[in-house]
Amino acid sequence: MxxxxxxxxxxxxxxxxxxxxxxxxLNTRPEVRRAMLRDLGSRDTAFVDTVRRIRRGLLQLAGVSDDQFTAIPVQGSGTYAIEAVLQTVSPREGAKMLVLCNGAYGRRMEQICRTAGIACETFNQSEEQALSPAAAAPLLAAGPLSAVAMVHCETSSGVLNPVAELGRLVRQLQPGAAFIVDSMSAFGAVPLDLEAAGVDYLVSSANKCIEGVPGFGFVIARLERLKQTKGNSRSLSLDLFDQWAGLERSGQFRFTPPTHALLAFDCALQGLLSAGGxxxxxxxxxxxxxxxxxxxxxxxxxxxxxxxxxxxxxxxxxxxxxxxxxxxxxxxxxxxxxxxxxxxxxxxxxxxxxxxxxxxxxxxxxxxxxxxxxxxxxxxxxxxxxxxxxx
CATH class of the missing domain: 3.90.1150.10 (Aspartate Aminotransferase, domain 1)
Incomplete structure (x- = not known):
């Protein structure tokens, strides 16, 4: 054929x-689908090299350096990666999350926090409008927070939220808080300067703007923040710190990786980078x-x-x-x-x-x-x- x-x-x-x-x-290119017509063991050198290349390519696409950030793939849907971040950044004692919400995926982050027993306050705004930094400022200034989370592009409505403006406000009013951005439907196609916006954790998924297939999400994490989270996670499989530590140590996932989805993603990511990012x-x-x-x-x-x-x-x-x-x-x-x-x-x-x-x-x-x-x-x-x- x-x-x-x-x-x-x-x-x-x-x-x-x-x-x-x-x-x-979504629809994928033929070469992306063909990349899955190969069986590799999760500990095979060729597969470990693929994961390493993906992690490097994600940092390149994000426009950040590997001395400041790291890329961490996580099995499951994008929601799994979101939960991994929310679990891992939240200390077991004294954590308080603020979710800036104007749609279903902001509400999902609130639900994750409440299910995991993480104290959470939510700033709610109309689903039809972008989040207002001025309206959110009083809650940001109200008291110490361990993290602030928001959605970049609310897929439920199509609203694009002002990440950079809100990130600068977080740095000003809550300098000790981790700033988390769910960029599930935006990363790879909507420009965002992570450094200028003060983003500590950006989360996205294989089957969105990079045009891979479902099977895993990924996190681009600021190393300085990530290294402070050891032992926080209330979940074994969703412990982002341990996932990162394992990848750094051996280049391998802690648990069975979605090998075929990763092969497809590698093809899609390299194609996007070569086409102009x-x-x-x-x-x-x-x-x-x-x-x-x-x-x-x-x-x-x-x-x-x-x-x-x-x-x-x-x-x-x-x-x-x-x-x-x-x-x-x-x-x-x-x-x-x-x-x-x-x-x-x-x-x-x-x-x-x-x-x-x-x-x-x-x-x-x-x-x-x-x-x-x-x-x-x-x-x-x-x-x-x-x-x-x-x-």
Whole structure:
């Protein structure tokens, strides 16, 4: 079989993948999938070299040096990596976390803290707006904190939060606190200067903007902070300090690693670095996002998040109020056309989400808009769609 041929399933050509307009898992390039067609032992020299190359490449992508930061892969979804950080940075006595929250993934960090018995206070803001440093300042100044955590791009809505501004505020008002950023859906495509923003722990996942496959998350940690956390974790498998110490000592995971996912990620990461890194990924995703927003606005759809607070990673659109419109039916009909979108995940608005990341390009985005228009006509929903209230 050549690179251009479709793989065979039960002797017949496999159907081409649907286009996934989601925040992950997402469409991957053929060479990334082919990288998994290799079995390596977790202690094999070639695999240990792969993990070392990944860790080095992540620091390069982040634009930080290995004398100040380290990269630590952790088995499981991105949430596992988030929990590993929250568990590890929090001393068993006297810990107090502040979560800056404007969406589902901020609330998830609060839930992790409460489940683990970590004292936690939450600053809550509207899901449709970026976090306000001025509004958060009183809580940041109120008392000693062991850590402050926030989400970079809230995948539930598409809001982009001001990490740099909030990070500088944390350094000013809580210099002893660790600053944790969930950059699950932004790292690799949204520029962020970790040093300037004072980020101590940045967390992301293999199957987001770097375009690998699911199986592990990773943490880019400031060494000075990390070295102070030995013995903090209330979990054995999620002890980030011990995971780092094991990798430094032997180059190996403490427990069975997701070998095939790591091989795919190595291929994706090296490809991204050679293609231009964050700037190149941002350029393509921005172009994708422009096409979708322009096309759906032409059809009458309104974005949930106002311009300026939104991110080009994913966009939420409000559902029309016409009686013939049903998101379930929209989803079903689009899926039949091999176009997969996401339902909304905000609590106070009826909406759906369209992601622009993964192996998606401008023709894919134009095709999606055309399919949405076709489906609306088939559903007998008037175009432009309406919302039953003045614009």
């Amino acid at each position: 050549t690179d251009d041929q479709e793989p065979l399933v039960n002797g017949t050509a496999a159907r081409p993948d649907k286009r996934l307009f989601t925040p992950g898992p 964050v700037a190149a990924q941002a350029s393509r995703y921005r172009a994708n996002n422009v096409i979708v927003k322009r096309g759906l606005r032409r059809l009458g759809f309104r974005p949930l998040v106002r311009d300026g607070d939104d991110c080009y990673i994913i966009t939420s659109f409000l559902c029309p109020t016409h009686a013939n419109f049903s998101f379930t039916e929209l989803y079903r009909r689009l899926s039949a056309l091999d176009q997969v979108i996401y339902p909304g995940k905000v609590t106070d608005a009826d909406c759906f989400r369209i992601g622009n990341i993964g192996d998606l390009h401008e023709p894919d985005m134009h095709r999606l808009v055309d399919c949405v228009e076709t489906v609306l006509r088939d559903m007998q929903v008037p175009i432009p769609v309406t919302y039953g209230d003045p614009q």
